[in-house]
Amino acid sequence: MSRDRQAETHADNDRRCSRYWQEWEVDGREIRSVLCVATSIELRPGQPGFDEGELQRLVDEARAAMAASPNPIDRLRIVPES
Numbered sequence: 146m147s148r149d150r151q152a153e154t155h156a157d158n159d160r161r162c163s164r165y166w167q168e169w170e171v172d173g174r175e176i177r178s179v180l181c182v183a184t185s186i187e188l189r190p191g192q193p194g195f196d197e198g199e200l201q202r203l204v205d206e207a208r209a210a211m212a213a214s215p216n217p218i219d220r221l222r223i224v225p226e227s
Contacts, residue, residue: 161186161203163226165210167218177219182207185226 163183170177184203187194203223211218 161199162206165207168222170220178217179220179222180207180211180214180218181222181224183224183226188223188225 161184163185165180165182168179168181170179182203186196186199186203188200189195190197200223204221207221207223211221
């Protein structure tokens with residue numbers, strides 16, 4: 146059960162976030178919502194192309210989306226674009 150959305154188009158957002166969706170984690174009686182963000186940026190420190198500032202901007206954008214959501218989002222998951 147996930148709802149897939151295309152990222153909003155912003156000049157500096159085109160490379161950071163290609164799409165996002167929401168998933169749910171169930172642990173016993175607890176249900177947590179997770180905002181998943183697919184990105185084409187390098188996520189592994191020490192690898193060519195990794196930019197900590199760019200990753201932090203992506204995290205900041207995702208947190209802003211979480212805060213703006215009408216439903217509470219408990220976690221953030223950033224995944225490489227496939």
